[in-house]
Structure formats: C-alpha cells, structure tokens
C-alpha cells in the first residue's frame with residue numbers, strides 16, 4: 001500500500017522508487033522477496049512508468065547498518081518503526097528492536113576493529 005502511494009507520488013518526477021527491504025525479512029514478509037519486488041516493479045512500470053527496487057535486499061540488516069556507518073549515516077537518520085508516536089520511533093516494535101540490535105552490533109564490531 002505504501003509502495004503504491006510512493007509510486008503514485010513519483011510518477012512524472014522519477015523513474016524508480018527504492019525501498020529498504022533486506023535479507024532476513026524475506027521469510028516473514030512476502031513483499032521483501034526479490035521475486036515480489038520484480039513482479040511489483042513490472043506492474044508499477046506498466047501502470048505508472050515507475051519501477052520499484054529494493055537495492056538492499058541481498059544484505060542482512062547488520063550489513064545494511066555497516067554500510068550506513070561507512071557512509072556516515074547515524075542511527076537517528078534512519079527509520080524502522082511500525083508504531084511511531086508522531087515522529088518518534090516507539091523503540092519496542094519488532095522493527096525497532098531489530099534495528100537497535102543491528103546498530104548495537106555494528107558499534108561493537110567497530111569498537112573491536
């Protein structure tokens with residue numbers, strides 16, 4: 001649903017919409033599977049002239065966080081919450097917990113280097 005809204009918004013101003021599906025979510029969430037992304041991209045490109053891509057779908061969340069750190073992106077610049085309080089992540093939903101764990105793991109790895 002959100003992806004369809006993003007594609008609708010992008011029509012006429014962009015060729016492709018990217019979203020943050022990553023490896024590890026594909027077992028629980030069909031829309032994180034590369035086959036789903038390819039099918040959705042074909043459908044959206046046909047309907048709106050805008051494709052869909054999940055460029056991080058081959059990476060685990062920990063790998064995504066490591067890449068973010070390499071690029072100078074801070075935890076506060078990211079969003080993974082399903083139950084925000086306004087613009088504040090809840091900190092307790094499954095996505096917040098997974099993101100916090102990945103960022104903490106990345107910090108430990110970096111400190112060990």
Ligand SMILES: [Zn+2]
Nearest residue numbers: 081090093096
């Ligand atoms: Zn949350």
